[in-house]
Amino acid sequence: MSQTTGSLTRRQFGLSLCSVPFSFPLAAQEFESMPWNAPATVARVYLASKQIHWPKPTLDVAAEVGEIETRLAEVGRKHAENVRFVGGETLFSEQEVRPWLAKMGDIDGVLMVPISQPTPPLRPLLDALEVPGLFFSRPYATHAWSTVAGLRKSGKKLEVVASSSYGDLDPYMRMFRTARHLRKSKVLVGAATPKGRDTVAAAYGKHFGTSFKFITGPEFRQAFDAASERQARQEAEAFTRGALRVLEATPKEIHDGARFYVALKNMLKQEQANAVTIDCFGTLAANTLPGYPCIAWSKLNDAGLYGVCEGDLNSTMTQMLVTSFSGMPGFVSDPAFDASRNEVIHAHCVSATKMKGIHGPASPYIIRNHLETNEGAVVQVLMPAGETITVARFTSPTNLLISTAEVIDAVRDSDRGCRSQIRTRVSDAEKWLQNFSAGLHRVIFYGDHVRNIERMGRLMGFQVVQEI
Numbered sequence: 001m002s003q004t005t006g007s008l009t010r011r012q013f014g015l016s017l018c019s020v021p022f023s024f025p026l027a028a029q030e031f032e033s034m035p036w037n038a039p040a041t042v043a044r045v046y047l048a049s050k051q052i053h054w055p056k057p058t059l060d061v062a063a064e065v066g067e068i069e070t071r072l073a074e075v076g077r078k079h080a081e082n083v084r085f086v087g088g089e090t091l092f093s094e095q096e097v098r099p100w101l102a103k104m105g106d107i108d109g110v111l112m113v114p115i116s117q118p119t120p121p122l123r124p125l126l127d128a129l130e131v132p133g134l135f136f137s138r139p140y141a142t143h144a145w146s147t148v149a150g151l152r153k154s155g156k157k158l159e160v161v162a163s164s165s166y167g168d169l170d171p172y173m174r175m176f177r178t179a180r181h182l183r184k185s186k187v188l189v190g191a192a193t194p195k196g197r198d199t200v201a202a203a204y205g206k207h208f209g210t211s212f213k214f215i216t217g218p219e220f221r222q223a224f225d226a227a228s229e230r231q232a233r234q235e236a237e238a239f240t241r242g243a244l245r246v247l248e249a250t251p252k253e254i255h256d257g258a259r260f261y262v263a264l265k266n267m268l269k270q271e272q273a274n275a276v277t278i279d280c281f282g283t284l285a286a287n288t289l290p291g292y293p294c295i296a297w298s299k300l301n302d303a304g305l306y307g308v309c310e311g312d313l314n315s316t317m318t319q320m321l322v323t324s325f326s327g328m329p330g331f332v333s334d335p336a337f338d339a340s341r342n343e344v345i346h347a348h349c350v351s352a353t354k355m356k357g358i359h360g361p362a363s364p365y366i367i368r369n370h371l372e373t374n375e376g377a378v379v380q381v382l383m384p385a386g387e388t389i390t391v392a393r394f395t396s397p398t399n400l401l402i403s404t405a406e407v408i409d410a411v412r413d414s415d416r417g418c419r420s421q422i423r424t425r426v427s428d429a430e431k432w433l434q435n436f437s438a439g440l441h442r443v444i445f446y447g448d449h450v451r452n453i454e455r456m457g458r459l460m461g462f463q464v465v466q467e468i
Contacts, residue, residue, distance in 0.1 A: 292376030
């Protein structure tokens, strides 16, 4: 790939492509019918006993269940885009648990509503359950809420809500959809050899249900060659017209990046996948690929799909978790510390433009070359300042690091590091520096999502660890 020190205006680049027609961005409906896009199927079940001690021996279980069913129907209508309730039976004994689960079939989660104390079906249900469980304990219903923390420590995917308000169930409806999203997602991993990534992929697949497929360099080249030249030209012209300006990148480098985007989108549809990550600094180095993938990553992330740098499966899963819940694209970054100012710079040559939400406005961007290689076409996004961000990364399927920061400003004119950069102020840069672990990358998301990620951790069975 060639280098250039020149600068093209939008008009000059448009003329170089013969002023091809405008190309619309990736439409959500192209992937609308994919399995990860459907609402979660959540089985509701009531847990009671034939010998009731609490809240009172004369409790009318059927009447109690009928009242709750009415309220949960309202919850289901309110969150129809996130959940589809099935079930509704009342279990009284251990022997009823497995037949009930078999009857429910392929579900994404279980909403357990205890009616009485004792609650004999609870432990057998949890022992048989392979999907997340939410234990909704209304006041005076049961004492079993007191066992949840211990059950979770034993490895159960279980969250408890103890409340008289059905509104407290609201965030969990989206979390159930996120659990399904991970379970039905498929990640394409570009690497010449798995080199240990197959072990990591298998661990995430076992815990969350996510599928992975490894893709070789020749397969990417074949997809690139098969990609529509006309569509690539349209994408390149539209992408350039949307930029503030073009600096080092040449028309060919932009065109190749856009054509690689078309190729990768075609691969995702063919494989029914929604994520792709390539070992672009390793076994499939960017300058051996038919085009730099950076434009593709930006456009896929803007659309609520996932394009992730450097074959990083931990960051891919982090992005999949938080984006699917919050609607905020992830920015995989290389942090750079300035402890003297209590600041951390987050930098990379790939960024979505819609960092404040895939349904929101795009930030301004400049088309550059890749700073570390002086070739290819990448995006320098001028991200919003004055915002809280969440910084996160899975280190394994059962452990996620997290912190928050405040964005001070976007770094616009640095000739060091990477093209897209933001300066952030943290609570204790020195503490984070001295305890930093688990690899360089961190993934940032606009907004404070810590509490909801902690809830998802309990629901889906991973520990959330505050880094600072």
